[in-house]
Amino acid sequence: MIRKRAALAAMGVAAVALAGCSTAAGDDDGGGGEDGKVEVSMLVNVTPNLTEEFWNELVAPFEEANPGIDVIIQNPGAEGVAAALPRLLAAGDAPDVVQSLPPTPELAPELVDLSGYDWATEGPLAEQYTIDGKYYMAGIGVQLQSLMFYNKTAFEEAGITELPTTLEELDEALAALSAAGWTPIQTGGDWMSSHALQALALPSVVGTDPDWYARMSSGEATFSETYGTFIERYADWVAAGYVPTEALGIQYPDAEQAFLAGESAIYPMGSWFAGTEAAAENPAEIGVFRAPAIEGVSEPAMGANIASPYSIPSSSPVVDEAALLVEFLTTDETAVIDQLIVDGNFRDGYAYETTALGDELFQIVAETPAGSYTPTGEGYGERRLPAGYSEELNTQTQALMGGTPAADVIGAMDDWFAANAG
Incomplete structure (x- = not known):
């Protein structure tokens, strides 16, 4: 697999393009590795509810719609996401997407500013989580x-x-x-x-x-x-x-x-x-x-x-693909409802049957x-x-x-x- 480097300087243009993107990513990738796919690694919180199996099933429809992208689920193990991310950042081995870790003033410089994406600025509790007026995460609902x-x-x-x-x-x-x-x-x-x-x-x-x-x-x-x-x-x-x-x-x-x-x-x-x-x-x-x-x-x-906040480390070489993944996870009706159900969370406009x-x-x-x-x-x-x-x-x-x-x-x-x- 290859890891395509995205130009951070083009984020403003990419934000507009991806926010309304309806075509599958990777169709015109052209390869470069054995299968021509781009890997997007995602560091996630793994719990009795949020198992590795759940995460892999959650991203499967995204991978099917974007055959040029392969999502790699990273389990932080006992140390958890909050402890694993600083270690990975320091080692130069940061994931492309981070789940469950809200942005902080200390972490913000390490993250991509998502202010150009409507799905980030209009999401649940989005404004409350801003830092210096910038949006560094997108979530699925309220916990x-x-x-x-x-x-x-x-x-x-x-x-x-x-x-x-x-x-x-x-x-x-x-x-x-x-x-x-x-x-x-x-x-x-x-x-x-x-x-x-x-x-x-x-x-x-x-x-x-x-x-x-x-x-x-x-x-x-x-x-x-x-x-x-x-x-x-x-x-x-x-x-x-x-x-x-x-x-x-x-x-x-x-x-x-x-x-x-x-x-x-x-x-x-x-x-x-x-x-x-x-x-x-x-x-x-x-x-x-x-x-x-x-x-x-x-x-x-x-x-x-915020329920299940997602952010993108600025060191990621595949920011465009990572943004497509986060957009899917936070706006696709089925993906959002699946995440709401598994952890008992809520979001206006996303109804589901419950107990x-x-x-x-x-x-x-x-x-x-x-x-x-x-x-x-x-x-x-x-x-x-x-x-x-x-x-x-x-x-x-x-x-x-x-x-x-x-x-x-x-x-x-x-x-x-x-x-x-x-």
């Missing part, structure tokens, strides 16, 4: 984050007849579930630890202060004054046994399967879990409610990230004002926290789960912001 999946049998046995709409009501529900003999909260180690904490905190933190990301980044606000009470609340949950002591040793796939099997009551997780539930055999009866805020917050924030749990998620989407969406973790676009925040919050959350006093965790986070913000 909800601030959700609480729940075991309906557990709620019935605990006598909970109405879903919690405030954190105060959630505290009461957790106590009832524990008294009924259920493990109230299913979480685990790795990144899952801070995911549960953010589901607890962000609806209130950002719902109270929509400019929280900017104020934290500039040093105008402190972690202790904005987030501290939620650290204390999570510590209370740990002390009460709502978060099991063995949680730190539970890996993501095991936590997921335990909840599906009906071994726990509430699973704070993103909307992609609906795809897992839909594919499971005989799962427990599961419902979902949006993560609540404290009493008095009129519009709780909903964590929402009862999926219908509940669609209802949450319909009831969520567009202005209440908030980033999670370090954020995205112009709403960002200092680099390394997600890792530090996860480290400190795990310390909290391991018995470190809440005051020490809050103090450590204040120290971290003092050293990194401003």
Whole structure:
């Protein structure tokens, strides 16, 4: 196979041409290698839902329509896309397309500016992810984050007849579930630890202060004054046994399967879990409610990230072909719907049949004002926290789960912001 070098200087012209392109790429390639095909490598996130088989089947129609292009799926293995890409960039072996890694100010210089492509500028959450007014990625839809999946049998046995709409009501529900003999909260180690904490905190933190990301980044606000009470609340949950002591040793796939099997009551997780539930055999009866805020917050924030962001490293020698692939992945109706279904994501104008749990998620989407969406973790676009925040919050959350006093965790986070913000 050959790798054809695309002229980056011609990107403005190429953007216009490719945006309206309806012919198959590679028909007039003329060869140069044994089969005359162009390889386009794509580094992807591989999960229990997004298997290598899924990715290869997803791009197969594109390859059929573009016989001169062969898409090579790259599995980053245990290190994941976020860790693999910097290593590959440094080694001069970057992929041609990167999936699942939103652009950051640090990464942007390594990426192709997609501002000339309508499919990039008009896609889901496109403007929110811009950096200095430029579009460096295109996604397939919206991925909800601030959700609480729940075991309906557990709620019935605990006598909970109405879903919690405030954190105060959630505290009461957790106590009832524990008294009924259920493990109230299913979480685990790795990144899952801070995911549960953010589901607890962000609806209130950002719902109270929509400019929280900017104020934290500039040093105008402190972690202790904005987030501290939620650290204390999570510590209370740990002390009460709502978060099991063995949680730190539970890996993501095991936590997921335990909840599906009906071994726990509430699973704070993103909307992609609906795809897992839909594919499971005989799962427990599961419902979902949006993560609540404290009493008095009129519009709780909903964590929402771009679903499956795609970007193109500027070092790629096949930018034109890579852009054709990303356009297909983010606009072809079948390709988009397949990706939405597998991870339980959503996009206006792209409807698909789903389970009862999926219908509940669609209802949450319909009831969520567009202005209440908030980033999670370090954020995205112009709403960002200092680099390394997600890792530090996860480290400190795990310390909290391991018995470190809440005051020490809050103090450590204040120290971290003092050293990194401003």
